[in-house]
Amino acid sequence: ARTANPHIRMVLLPVIPNVRAESDAPFAASCTRFNELLAKAVADLDTPASPLLLASRPPGYDIHTDTYDGTHPGPT
Numbered sequence: 001a002r003t004a005n006p007h008i009r010m011v012l013l014p015v016i017p018n019v020r021a022e023s024d025a026p027f028a029a030s031c032t033r034f035n036e037l038l039a040k041a042v043a044d045l046d047t048p049a050s051p052l053l054l055a056s057r058p059p060g061y062d063i064h065t066d067t068y069d070g071t072h073p074g075p076t
Helices: 019-023 025-045
Strands: 010-012 052-054
Touching (some): 019 025
């Protein structure tokens, strides 16, 4: 993206909790590891000319009420 636009700005959201991670410990660990690596990549690649922001899920986000299938965010 920076090749096409060196001043691009990006916001990235880590993998959010989901129902599979509640019952599959290896998958949950993979999600945690991915999010750790994503945070490191954002920190390493952030520049004043092309800022990166690692967003966080909204406070109170609940996979049981804020998703339509336990994984994908719903309209709330």
